[in-house]
Amino acid sequence: MTAFILYKSIICLAIFILSLTVAAYASWWERKLSGFLQDRYGPNRAGKWGLLQPLADGGKMLFKEEIIPNLSNKFLFVIAPGIFIITTIVAGVLIPWAPPVKIGDTYYAMQATDIDIGVVFLLGVTSVGVYGIMIGGWASNNKYSLLGAIRASAQMISYELAMGISLIALIISAGGTLSFSEILQVQDAGYANVVWQPLGFVIFFVCSLAETNRAPFDLAECETELVGGYHTEYSAFKLGLFLFAEYMAMFVSSAVMAGFYFGGYNFPFAAELYQAMGLEEGSWIITLIGFTVYFAKTLLFISVFMWIRWTLPRFRYDQLMNLGWKALLPLSLLNLAITVVVEFIRGNIQF
Amino acid sequence: MQLTTRSKVVSNKQLSFAERIYLPALLKGMFITLSHLFKKKVTILYPEVKREHAPVYRGQHVLKRDENGAERCTSCGMCAVACPAEAITMESGERKKGEEHLYREEKYAAKYEINMLRCIFCGLCEEACPKEAIFLTDRIVPTEFEREDFIYGKDKLVELVDKRVDVSKRQTPEVLAFKKLEGMRHNVLYTKKLTTKSESKS
Amino acid sequence: MLGYTITQWLFGILSFLAVMFALLVVFSKNPVHSVLYLVLTFFCIAGHYLLMNAQFLAIVHIAVYAGAIMVLFLFVIMLLNLNEQHEPRRTSVSRIIGVIVAGLFLMVLVGVLKGTEQLQLTNTANAEAGLIKNLGQVLFNEFLFPFEIVSILLLAALVGAIMLGKKEVKENVNENRI
Numbered sequence: 075m076t077a078f079i080l081y082k083s084i085i086c087l088a089i090f091i092l093s094l095t096v097a098a099y100a101s102w103w104e105r106k107l108s109g110f111l112q113d114r115y116g117p118n119r120a121g122k123w124g125l126l127q128p129l130a131d132g133g134k135m136l137f138k139e140e141i142i143p144n145l146s147n148k149f150l151f152v153i154a155p156g157i158f159i160i161t162t163i164v165a166g167v168l169i170p171w172a173p174p175v176k177i178g179d180t181y182y183a184m185q186a187t188d189i190d191i192g193v194v195f196l197l198g199v200t201s202v203g204v205y206g207i208m209i210g211g212w213a214s215n216n217k218y219s220l221l222g223a224i225r226a227s228a229q230m231i232s233y234e235l236a237m238g239i240s241l242i243a244l245i246i247s248a249g250g251t252l253s254f255s256e257i258l259q260v261q262d263a264g265y266a267n268v269v270w271q272p273l274g275f276v277i278f279f280v281c282s283l284a285e286t287n288r289a290p291f292d293l294a295e296c297e298t299e300l301v302g303g304y305h306t307e308y309s310a311f312k313l314g315l316f317l318f319a320e321y322m323a324m325f326v327s328s329a330v331m332a333g334f335y336f337g338g339y340n341f342p343f344a345a346e347l348y349q350a351m352g353l354e355e356g357s358w359i360i361t362l363i364g365f366t367v368y369f370a371k372t373l374l375f376i377s378v379f380m381w382i383r384w385t386l387p388r389f390r391y392d393q394l395m396n397l398g399w400k401a402l403l404p405l406s407l408l409n410l411a412i413t414v415v416v417e418f419i420r421g422n423i424q425f
Numbered sequence: 426m427q428l429t430t431r432s433k434v435v436s437n438k439q440l441s442f443a444e445r446i447y448l449p450a451l452l453k454g455m456f457i458t459l460s461h462l463f464k465k466k467v468t469i470l471y472p473e474v475k476r477e478h479a480p481v482y483r484g485q486h487v488l489k490r491d492e493n494g495a496e497r498c499t500s501c502g503m504c505a506v507a508c509p510a511e512a513i514t515m516e517s518g519e520r521k522k523g524e525e526h527l528y529r530e531e532k533y534a535a536k537y538e539i540n541m542l543r544c545i546f547c548g549l550c551e552e553a554c555p556k557e558a559i560f561l562t563d564r565i566v567p568t569e570f571e572r573e574d575f576i577y578g579k580d581k582l583v584e585l586v587d588k589r590v591d592v593s594k595r596q597t598p599e600v601l602a603f604k605k606l607e608g609m610r611h612n613v614l615y616t617k618k619l620t621t622k623s624e625s626k627s
Numbered sequence: 628m629l630g631y632t633i634t635q636w637l638f639g640i641l642s643f644l645a646v647m648f649a650l651l652v653v654f655s656k657n658p659v660h661s662v663l664y665l666v667l668t669f670f671c672i673a674g675h676y677l678l679m680n681a682q683f684l685a686i687v688h689i690a691v692y693a694g695a696i697m698v699l700f701l702f703v704i705m706l707l708n709l710n711e712q713h714e715p716r717r718t719s720v721s722r723i724i725g726v727i728v729a730g731l732f733l734m735v736l737v738g739v740l741k742g743t744e745q746l747q748l749t750n751t752a753n754a755e756a757g758l759i760k761n762l763g764q765v766l767f768n769e770f771l772f773p774f775e776i777v778s779i780l781l782l783a784a785l786v787g788a789i790m791l792g793k794k795e796v797k798e799n800v801n802e803n804r805i
Contacts, residue, residue, distance in 0.1 A: 115466055208701055385455050
């Protein structure tokens with residue numbers, strides 16, 4: 075029992091630190107990549123290649139003046155960024171970062187917890203994340219914040235539907251399991267899910283852009299028409315937490331996409347490679363390689379998120395709603411129907 | 426009536442299917458930005474690399490010394506009169522005995538201030554100067570945090586004896602010839618007029 | 628611990644919190660606070676589901692009730708901008724009616740609870756009962772008919788909502804233009 079608690083604590087701590095580091099350095103990489111895409115260098119003064127930039131940014135956020143609006147609801151105003159960041163961290167516990175390692179006779183999964191309804195849990199947690207935005211926007215006692223919060227949360231709720239339905243199609247083609255680690259094991263044996271779910275992947279990708287409030291769906295960030303969205307009244311580190319949570323959400327959703335659709339820690343000819351290297355199942359080297367592969371895929375997705383941000387202009391709000399309800403939702407239903415037919419032909423489901 | 430050649434006829438034609446699903450246009454845009462990833466950076470990394478200034482660049486002023494290290498400025502006030510932004514103020518002093526190595530002529534500027542926030546770097550002070558004492562150089566005026574720090578006194582303006590500022594770029598033969606033109610005589614004449622006026626008053 | 632198992636402790640704490648938050652829903656003056664307390668109540672109830680090994684139900688409860696329905700409640704309340712000054716004055720008639728309705732509801736509740744007096748806390752019956760596989764088996768075998776009825780009901784509600792939300796098509800649109 076003690077060993078179990080110790081092992082779970084270590085895994086949780088490792089995932090926590092990993093998410094924080096990646097979120098911090100995602101902001102650095104965002105600025106760097108945006109620089110490269112615009113023929114600039116990006117931050118290069120703080121440390122080598124500007125690597126200390128996240129520290130400098132964090133320090134700046136810490137030392138800024140903390141403003142709490144006089145007529146705001148102070149308690150809710152303060153806890154709103156906390157709610158937002160907690161939900162994004164909790165979503166990250168599901169991700170199995172590497173193949174299980176074998177110590178003695180027992181296998182230790184590189185995952186904080188393997189819930190058998192992991193996919194539903196993910197949807198539930200993201201839907202709770204809306205509260206951070208809603209409460210923050212309302213507690214500011216500012217009509218611009220309120221409108222921004224309502225826009226952002228309406229956007230998240232709308233895109234959750236198409237996301238959920240594209241996930242149902244994914245679950246059907248992944249053999250009817252809702253557990254994250256089993257979805258990865260299915261892809262170990264066969265092809266990556268994106269082969270069977272290309273349309274589903276596109277829908278899921280667009281929806282996760284909207285869910286994480288990233289461009290081109292970043293109406294919350296928009297200064298010109300919304301005066302900064304739900305975090306208009308926030309300053310100093312509370313604003314930092316909101317922005318940090320956004321990067322963390324981006325990291326988690328990139329990891330989820332890499333896992334659900336691109337095989338996670340699996341890669342083509344992995345089994346052959348491990349055999350050629352003479353590694354047995356459960357070896358820590360396999361775990362290490364698997365983790366590296368998964369991490370690389372995740373970083374690739376993060377970069378694509380950023381690439382999109384620095385290419386596409388922002389959607390107008392009615393266009394955003396049209397895309398969500400009139401394009402993505404019917405498309406995801408169509409994808410579901412196609413999936414059922416395809417899986418029936420493949421013989422994976424019987425009536 | 427056509428006012429410009431760049432006008433475009435607005436058309437409300439229906440978008441084709443490819444245009445309506447955005448994706449082709451979207452991918453095109455994505456590859457445009459991707460191609461910029463591999464282009465040469467246009468940034469000049471300032472403190473390490475400095476951009477070449479044009480030879481006639483007008484930056485921070487310098488008050489020159491002569492060959493012996495004495496200040497050339499005689500506090501005649503021509504520059505202050507010429508200055509359209511009224512950025513220059515000065516107070517004159519009389520040279521004492523034993524200060525010949527410091528000031529070239531009997532009258533000198535005891536105080537000489539240029540307000541860099543007012544200065545528009547037009548170079549008229551340089552043009553007006555009969556003693557070739559003030560020049561604009563290719564140095565950039567640094568930023569400060571306080572407004573007072575932008576008022577440059579003699580400590581910042583006068584060049585150091587052992588660290589002369591090169592103004593040969595501004596003293597091209599054309600400029601030297603221009604300074605000797607008959608039209609520029611007013612510099613000298615105006616000074617004379619001023620001195621006679623003050624004498625007659627007293 | 629004091630003769631109780633961890634499950635019983637959790638049950639007690641969750642029940643206390645659920646009842647407390649439920650009371651706060653009623654007693655808080657600010658409607659937005661009421662909604663937020665209601666969300667917390669839902670979380671406590673989801674905790675109860677977890678104690679009964681009904682993980683799927685717990686998560687769906689959070690996702691649907693806390694994550695979707697209450698957000699819409701919040702939308703409405705926030706946009707209406709309700710506060711104490713705008714609250715309509717309660718006449719004595721409405722108060723009397725309210726007391727009568729609440730009393731009747733209490734009677735119904737007491738009656739229902741009396742009927743279930745012998746109900747025991749049977750959470751250890753089957754640890755696998757709440758897993759999604761078993762839930763699906765039960766739902767699509769024994770309860771297939773009610774399930775389909777409910778889905779038709781939801782579909783009808785969906786169509787109704789769309790009909791309500793649709794703009795009325797005006798005739799003679801051109802005449803309205805100036």
